Amino acid sequence: MFGAKVEIAAHEKGIDFELVMAPFDQLRGYNPKHPDVLRVNPNHQVPVLIDGNLEIFDSTQIFEYFEDLKPNPALWPAHPEARAMARQLEHCSDEIYFPHIVRLMGLEDAPHDPAAQTARNEALQYYRRMERVLAAREFLAETYSYADIAFYMAQLFGARKGAPITGETPNLLAWRERMIARPAVRKVAGAMAGYLASIGSAVPDFLHELD
Numbered sequence: 001m002f003g004a005k006v007e008i009a010a011h012e013k014g015i016d017f018e019l020v021m022a023p024f025d026q027l028r029g030y031n032p033k034h035p036d037v038l039r040v041n042p043n044h045q046v047p048v049l050i051d052g053n054l055e056i057f058d059s060t061q062i063f064e065y066f067e068d069l070k071p072n073p074a075l076w077p078a079h080p081e082a083r084a085m086a087r088q089l090e091h092c093s094d095e096i097y098f099p100h101i102v103r104l105m106g107l108e109d110a111p112h113d114p115a116a117q118t119a120r121n122e123a124l125q126y127y128r129r130m131e132r133v134l135a136a137r138e139f140l141a142e143t144y145s146y147a148d149i150a151f152y153m154a155q156l157f158g159a160r161k162g163a164p165i166t167g168e169t170p171n172l173l174a175w176r177e178r179m180i181a182r183p184a185v186r187k188v189a190g191a192m193a194g195y196l197a198s199i200g201s202a203v204p205d206f207l208h209e210l211d
Helices: 002-013 035-040 059-069 080-105 114-136 146-160 170-180 183-198 205-210
Strands: 048-051 054-057
Touching (some): 002 059, 035 048, 048 059, 080 146, 114 146, 146 170, 146 183, 170 183, 170 205
Antiparallel strands (some): 048 054
């Protein structure tokens, strides 16, 4: 999920890059660990970015580097207040919403488990909050930003793990359509849909046209 965020951002910026995939297994996680990941990130997690002598980790920090490296097209809003809101929403997507989806990953065979029910309810509450945010705007921080990229990828995993966006939040559904219309998003989400289909995993309905 976090690597896909960075990949979308790089495509949006028009930054040339070499993508190196780390082997992943649903049960064992990233195994074996890629040597560059082990060296660069003390937490041994993807993504990591290597650009010459620069080696950094964490998707948000990579976002910030991209913005400094290539300011145009801007993916943080120009106005300080909107930029602060975008940064806050990007953080919330990763740290407030996504942990509930991570919890669901371990409960796929127990959808009625109280912990799973709580996680789905918390995801729904987050969707309702974002529905209000989108009441009078097309994107989360008014203009398209890293906040949208982060939440798009997070909700994709939410849909896969039993906490999909539904008709209860029509603004969110319309936002998702605007997101998938972007070539960078289609490219990365389409590749993910194709991979899921190739290994026999369920593909969320909104990705079927891309697989």
